[in-house]
Amino acid sequence: xxxxxxxxxxxxxxxxxxxxxxxxxxxxxxxxxxxxxxxxxxxxxxxxxxxxxxxxxxxxxxxxxxxxxxxxxxxxxxxxxxxxxxxxxxxxxxxxxxxxxxxxxxxxxxxxxxxxxxxxxxxxxxxxxxxxxxxxxxxxxxxxxxxxxxxxxxxxxxxxxxxxxxxxxxxxxxxxxxxxxx
Amino acid sequence: xxxxxxxxxxxxxxxxxxxxxxxxxxxxxxxxxxxxxxxxxxxxxxxxxxxxxxxxxxxxxxxxxxxxxxxxxxxxxxxxxxxxxxxxxxxxxxxxxxxxxxxxxxxxxxxxxxxxxxxxxxxxxxxxxxxxxxxxxxxxxxxxxxxxxxxxxxxxxxxxxxxxxxxxxxxxxxxxxxxxxx
Numbered sequence: 001x002x003x004x005x006x007x008x009x010x011x012x013x014x015x016x017x018x019x020x021x022x023x024x025x026x027x028x029x030x031x032x033x034x035x036x037x038x039x040x041x042x043x044x045x046x047x048x049x050x051x052x053x054x055x056x057x058x059x060x061x062x063x064x065x066x067x068x069x070x071x072x073x074x075x076x077x078x079x080x081x082x083x084x085x086x087x088x089x090x091x092x093x094x095x096x097x098x099x100x101x102x103x104x105x106x107x108x109x110x111x112x113x114x115x116x117x118x119x120x121x122x123x124x125x126x127x128x129x130x131x132x133x134x135x136x137x138x139x140x141x142x143x144x145x146x147x148x149x150x151x152x153x154x155x156x157x158x159x160x161x162x163x164x165x166x167x168x169x170x171x172x173x174x175x176x177x178x179x180x181x182x
Numbered sequence: 183x184x185x186x187x188x189x190x191x192x193x194x195x196x197x198x199x200x201x202x203x204x205x206x207x208x209x210x211x212x213x214x215x216x217x218x219x220x221x222x223x224x225x226x227x228x229x230x231x232x233x234x235x236x237x238x239x240x241x242x243x244x245x246x247x248x249x250x251x252x253x254x255x256x257x258x259x260x261x262x263x264x265x266x267x268x269x270x271x272x273x274x275x276x277x278x279x280x281x282x283x284x285x286x287x288x289x290x291x292x293x294x295x296x297x298x299x300x301x302x303x304x305x306x307x308x309x310x311x312x313x314x315x316x317x318x319x320x321x322x323x324x325x326x327x328x329x330x331x332x333x334x335x336x337x338x339x340x341x342x343x344x345x346x347x348x349x350x351x352x353x354x355x356x357x358x359x360x361x362x363x364x
Contacts, residue, residue, distance in 0.1 A: 025233065025235055066197070066240055070245055
């Protein structure tokens with residue numbers, strides 16, 4: 001969600017910068033064309049010279065504005081990549097845990113839906129099964145993971161993201177044996 | 183998700199799109215609709231020149247894909263690309279394809295010629311040696327510009343079909359919406 005706000009902000013900033021650049025480029029061309037025309041008609045005087053200088057300064061402004069815009073676009077691109085990497089990392093952390101807990105295919109699906117925040121009734125509807133089946137599957141998942149319930153399960157992954165994947169994996173491992181024994 | 187990101191990545195940056203469509207509109211208006219003798223014709227011409235100048239600056243300091251170094255003009259590569267199209271290659275390119283790159287430089291050169299001669303006509307008028315030469319060049323170059331634009335459009339459509347990528351979407355604002363909804 002945070003990523004979306006950032007990308008929205010940078011989008012607005014990009015178009016703001018683009019508008020300024022377009023306006024500057026237009027002004028530069030008009031000033032330069034005007035000063036050329038004036039130079040043809042009049043002698044070189046302070047007024048013409050000033051217009052030509054304004055045109056040149058505007059062009060320099062466009063160059064610097066364009067460089068700034070490139071930085072903004074690059075930063076937005078990097079932020080987007082970082083978000084994808086992070087969500088990809090969370091996915092692989094979850095996958096890794098599921099593998100360690102030795103979940104069945106059905107249990108994986110149910111566990112993932114539960115992590116995503118769906119209620120038991122909703123999960124049952126998605127999977128075309130009875131709510132009691134889902135409840136039983138979730139109970140097995142919690143037992144294999146060695147957690148008390150859904151919030152505990154979710155907090156395992158949050159913990160991993162905050163403290164690093166490896167630290168979390170070790171914590172989960174130490175909790176696994178008693179669960180596997182039951 | 184990765185597919186969405188790819189379309190986002192492959193879309194041209196805002197400055198490329200803004201300059202592209204402003205110039206396209208300016209060329210269309212000045213060639214087909216606006217009276218050649220009118221003041222409006224001159225103003226539209228200056229707007230197109232300003233956008234061309236902005237794109238040139240962007241080609242030096244802009245985003246990776248928009249820079250001239252991403253699509254150097256190379257007749258040899260263009261011929262090779264033409265041969266590969268006939269032999270049925272379906273390779274998509276990060277920036278312009280070599281043939282498209284040549285056409286882009288050709289269109290820019292022609293735009294500059296039309297704009298520069300138009301500026302001379304605006305400042306000097308159509309009389310005298312310079313004025314007459316400018317007028318002839320202006321008209322011939324404008325016709326060639328329209329022909330090149332037509333080839334450019336058909337090239338885009340052909341390449342889109344061959345590589346199965348929607349090149350038009352990359353230059354418009356259609357993909358920006360859908361990726362924002364994700």
